[in-house]
Amino acid sequence: MENLEKEPLWTAKTKKLLTNPLGMENPITVQVLGICSALAVTVKMKPAIVMAISVTVVVALSNLIIALMRKSIPGRIRIIVQLVVIAALVIIVDQFLKAFAFDVSKQLSVFVGLIITNCIIMGRLEAFAMANKPWPSFLDGVGNGAGYGLILIIVSFFREFLGSGSIMGFPVMEKLGLYNFGYEDNGFMILPPMALITVGLIIWFQRSRNKSLIENK
Amino acid sequence: MKDFSNRYIMVFSVVMIVSVAILLSLTALLLQPMQEKNVEVEKKINILSSMNVTSTKADAVQLYDKYIKESFAVNTEGSTVEGVNAFNVVLRAEQKKPLADQYLPVFIAVADNGDTLHILPLEGKGLWGPIWGYVALKEDMETIDGVTFDHKGETPGLGAEINTTAFESQFPGKNLYRDGKFAGIKVLKGGADPRSLYEVDGISGGTITSKGLEHMVHDGLIKYEKYLSQNRK
Numbered sequence: 001m002e003n004l005e006k007e008p009l010w011t012a013k014t015k016k017l018l019t020n021p022l023g024m025e026n027p028i029t030v031q032v033l034g035i036c037s038a039l040a041v042t043v044k045m046k047p048a049i050v051m052a053i054s055v056t057v058v059v060a061l062s063n064l065i066i067a068l069m070r071k072s073i074p075g076r077i078r079i080i081v082q083l084v085v086i087a088a089l090v091i092i093v094d095q096f097l098k099a100f101a102f103d104v105s106k107q108l109s110v111f112v113g114l115i116i117t118n119c120i121i122m123g124r125l126e127a128f129a130m131a132n133k134p135w136p137s138f139l140d141g142v143g144n145g146a147g148y149g150l151i152l153i154i155v156s157f158f159r160e161f162l163g164s165g166s167i168m169g170f171p172v173m174e175k176l177g178l179y180n181f182g183y184e185d186n187g188f189m190i191l192p193p194m195a196l197i198t199v200g201l202i203i204w205f206q207r208s209r210n211k212s213l214i215e216n217k
Numbered sequence: 218m219k220d221f222s223n224r225y226i227m228v229f230s231v232v233m234i235v236s237v238a239i240l241l242s243l244t245a246l247l248l249q250p251m252q253e254k255n256v257e258v259e260k261k262i263n264i265l266s267s268m269n270v271t272s273t274k275a276d277a278v279q280l281y282d283k284y285i286k287e288s289f290a291v292n293t294e295g296s297t298v299e300g301v302n303a304f305n306v307v308l309r310a311e312q313k314k315p316l317a318d319q320y321l322p323v324f325i326a327v328a329d330n331g332d333t334l335h336i337l338p339l340e341g342k343g344l345w346g347p348i349w350g351y352v353a354l355k356e357d358m359e360t361i362d363g364v365t366f367d368h369k370g371e372t373p374g375l376g377a378e379i380n381t382t383a384f385e386s387q388f389p390g391k392n393l394y395r396d397g398k399f400a401g402i403k404v405l406k407g408g409a410d411p412r413s414l415y416e417v418d419g420i421s422g423g424t425i426t427s428k429g430l431e432h433m434v435h436d437g438l439i440k441y442e443k444y445l446s447q448n449r450k
Contacts, residue, residue: 043374074221074229081233088237092244099251102259107377110345110370163374187421190374 009135017139021147023210027120028151029203030213034120038152039195040111045168047107048156052149054097054112058089059121059148060141065089066129067137073130082125083116090115120148155198163189260304267351267365268326268334269389285336286327290320295443308340308437309347321440326353334362335448337441341433344425345370348379348433354393358445361402364388366430376426387417399442401435404428 027033034055041051062085066073073081094112097105105112115121124144129137160166165173165185173179188194207213221229258274261281265272272280288303293316303322311319324336333356340349350366364385371377378384391402392414403409403416404427410416419427438445 040372043372072229074226076221077226077230080230084233084237088241091241095244095248095252098255099248102252102255106367106369159374191422 014136014139017136018143018146021140021143022150023147023206024213026147026151026206027123027144028148028199029206031120031123032203033123034118034148035196035199037111037114037118038148038155038199039192040114041108042152042156042159042195042198043163043190044107044160045153045156047104047111048152049149050097050101050104051108051111051115052145052152054093054108055115055118055120055148056142056145057093058086058115059124059145060138062086062089062121063124063129063137063141064134066125067132067134070130070132078130079122079126082122086121086125087116120144151199151202154202155195158198159189159195162186163194263365263367264324264326264336264338264351267336267363268328268353269363284326284328285324287325288322290322291441291444292321293317293319293440293443295441295445295447306338308338308349312340316440319440321444323441323444324351328362332356332362337438339433339437341429341437343368343371343379343429344376344423345372348426348429350430350433352388352434352438354445358449359392359394361388361391361393368426371423371426374422376420376423378420378423379426379430384417384420387411391415391417393438399439399445401438402431404431 021027024030028035028038037051037055042048062082065085066082069081090113093115094105097108097112124141128140132140157167160168161172163186165171165178173183173185258277261277262272262274265277265280265284268284270280270284290298290301290303290306292298298320301320303320303324306320306322308322311321322338324338326334326336328334334353335358336351336353338349338351340347342348346369348366348368348371350364352364353362354360355362366379366385368377368379371379387409388402393399393401395415400415404419405416406419406424406427407421409418
């Protein structure tokens with residue numbers, strides 16, 4: 001039976017659930033999950049931010065729902081149950097974006113639907129929500145969504161800045177007048193391979209700063 | 218994890234599916250009016266932007282009523298089809314019909330400078346999905362006054378760039394006819410001569426979308442050929 005003793009909502013342990021995925025357990029740079037969408041939506045910052053928020057909402061809520069149902073989910077069909085919950089949430093998010101943030105929903109287009117296949121979400125449901133209480137699961141979801149979003153925003157910042165010469169759509173390079181000195185945007189940055197290389201550079205940077213992440217040979 | 222009986226699993230699945238289905242249908246039903254409004258407003262913004270009128274969500278409906286004087290559908294013979302609301306014609310559905318039965322919407326607008334513009338809708342294929350747009354033609358029925366393009370799912374930063382001003386601003390002044398014959402506009406992979414009346418630069422990294430757009434302009438407008446020649450001034 002579950003320990004009925006009431007735990008405080010905010011402890012060092014719950015705080016770790018939020019902060020760990022930002023660095024030491026980052027879903028993208030450490031667990032290398034969710035790379036696919038990280039490559040696809042990071043050409044410009046605005047879609048990347050909306051994607052980050054959408055994924056955070058979906059992973060947090062699906063973690064919460066699965067954690068609430070975890071004792072009644074039959075083990076044999078648990079993956080299907082998880083997928084149904086994720087898919088339903090993603091469709092709801094998509095419908096809301098279409099109704100209230102039409103422009104952004106057009107920019108993200110298929111990628112909102114593809115949140116369903118984002119490995120981070122199912123990974124968190126299987127690894128965490130199936131075995132933990134709702135509140136920690138919710139925090140774990142928020143933390144992982146934020147960790148994913150953080151990398152998306154960093155990558156999209158460099159890709160938009162170097163590839164299109166703008167930040168959040170604001171033409172920085174043009175305002176600085178660098179084009180007059182012969183500066184040109186690096187078209188390579190907007191192609192998918194550079195997203196992979198940017199993520200690789202972030203992983204390299206993180207590992208060089210944090211030796212404990214390096215596997216022993 | 219406890220072991221559950223088959224009966225429990227069956228009941229669990231049915232309850233789960235039914236409740237999720239109800240939830241999703243409710244969401245879709247409740248949000249549908251807003252989504253349809255968004256689509257309608259966006260269509261009006263697009264039509265207006267092809268004649269270089271910038272509108273926002275707030276004033277699009279009002280500006281549309283101000284500028285668009287008339288809208289009707291024609292057929293490939295160039296004659297008007299009665300009883301068709303041009304605004305509600307879905308081009309994708311029309312393209313599946315035999316050519317002679319297709320409704321071709323025409324929007325007549327009067328610009329601020331008094332010119333009458335003929336705005337024609339387009340729909341074609343990009344790399345990942347549909348692309349569409351509007352072309353505003355001047356009174357000579359062959360010079361482009363303005364265009365607007367959009368897409369469903371082209372790659373951001375690549376094919377998706379067709380809806381940017383940088384790309385669209387190449388079109389005004391281009392000519393659809395070359396030596397008296399309908400030719401469309403060539404979308405070239407680099408090196409289009411800006412002085413040429415017949416070609417524009419494509420999108421780097423978005424070649425398939427660019428080519429799709431070229432075909433869309435050609436195939437979409439050639440259906441209007443008879444209408445264009447009948448109304449040429």
